[in-house]
Amino acid sequence: MTNEDLFIHTIAPVTHDLGGFKVHRTLPSKPRTMVGPFIFFDQMGPAILDAGTGIDVRPHPHINLATVTYLFAGAIDHRDSLGTNARIEPGAVNLMTAGHGIVHSERSPADERAHGPELSGIQTWLALPDGAEDIDPAFEHVTRDDLPVVEDECAKARVIMGSLWGRRAPTTTYADTVYADIQLAAGGAIPIDADAEERAIYVGVGEATLDGLTLEPMTLYVLRPGTAATLRSDSGARVMLCGGEAFATPRHVWWNFVSSSRDRINQAKEDWKAGRFPKVPGDDKEFIPIPEVPKTVSYP
Template sequence: MSNINLIIEERAADIGNFMVGRLLPFRQKRMVGPFIYIDHMGPVKMNERQNFDVLPHPHIGLSTLTFLFEGSIMHRDTLGNEVEIKPGEVNWMTAGKGIVHSERTPEYLRHSEKNMHGLQIWVALPKHLEQMNPEFFHIGSNEIPSWKEGDVEFKLVAGEAFGRKSIVPVYSPMFMIEIKSSSKQTLNIGQHLFGEAGLYIMEGGIESDCNAYESKQILVAKNSSLCEFTILENSTIYIFGGEPYPEERFIDWNFVSSDRELIEQAKQNWREQKFDKIEGESEFVPLPIYPKK
């Protein structure tokens, strides 16, 4: 019997001046472990007049994980951080009780052609840490655990798996693993996983129980301990998940919480511009106004 419980197709979503492929949340599966939101950005080529500009916007109750394959993003936040994110690095920002950040094409690239490709991920915080003080960490590509087994390359982007631990300071049991293979290989990795597990096919494909799956799909396992599949040649996949929370998580715009009242208060605080400001930035993303149902 197949271990695949759900197949999620990438869906187009507009985040301002940029289109992304929305993967989570999904109406039939709001979260996979603590992962509550995944966007696939690009790949897109921008000319000298086009730039990636996400204006200052707030978050509560989550950690953001930015992981680029191509391009560069300048991150600024209300903690005073100003860091350029480059391919292979991990940007890990924990909002806790509230943080504001912006994401833009760096100044030195704004008048030239450039590419953009990467993943934007939100990881919900455990209930007792939803109101923690905000934090920020930037991890270099050479600090991420990487290893090779034959033609298969592994990278532990965040969390714990395969007897290894990433230095990304996560706040609940979770994992995010990159797997690349230059040849067709059958992998049985269930013994290294726990909780819930999703598999995102970035490029190439996999085969499982006589079925073939292509890029831009997330497969959610019925049982992470039974995670066995065949990865096709020249394929890249991401396996993510971990222990799910006992409480429901609510998501409204950029806010995540187990308490709807905290989200409503955050929305009101943003309307009234009570969040801290990023030094040197005056623009901001207004709170969306949704049509009444």
């Protein structure tokens, strides 16, 4: 089987150095804006930050999307304008639904900073479907013990969202969504089924092949619809599988705003500049100003 048989897009990351750690971004990109509802895909780290420091993502707004935070290592304290104060740790999932507007911050926990906090994981955004973009904001934390795991001696897959390998995650979905964390030991293998309309594979750690084709690390491979394949690793790997239903209506991205309407994004820009978004209780002294030229944009 050739690359053309398996993949319709191969997306190399754009890497941003945020001081102390790097993020590797594959969505949105020039080749492709979305895979199913996934419209943003970032790998954070892996990194060990200097003792006494940590990540401090100051309060900032979102509209018309849901953020999904999933960690391999470390911890993050999440606060938002709903009054949520929640810590996420490896194997759990934080789902924050922005809807018509939410503000949140993400910071290293105080008790992690003294020894130098670890940071490694994936943050994604899901576009909300037509008719649900401006729903009420919400927050949901699903513990690692509540996410189903499929495993054998050399493969372990945690289903983060949707249904895979006969198991369904309890995490809320607004459109048909599949999302999984696959850990392969040396010699491990797992089938990648063809059920979802759109799917992508991403090797975060280690080495892996799909039907014998080598997958480059930190690269998003968008699979050809209807193609089933087998994921393998000779020496061990951590691989993310994501996708779901194809959106009929295009989505636009500008900074932290996602919408089917450019006018809605422009209104969100003005609302943030004018201070019309709600504050984050317990973290209302700082905020991220709107950029003149954002790093995250969609491509027509």
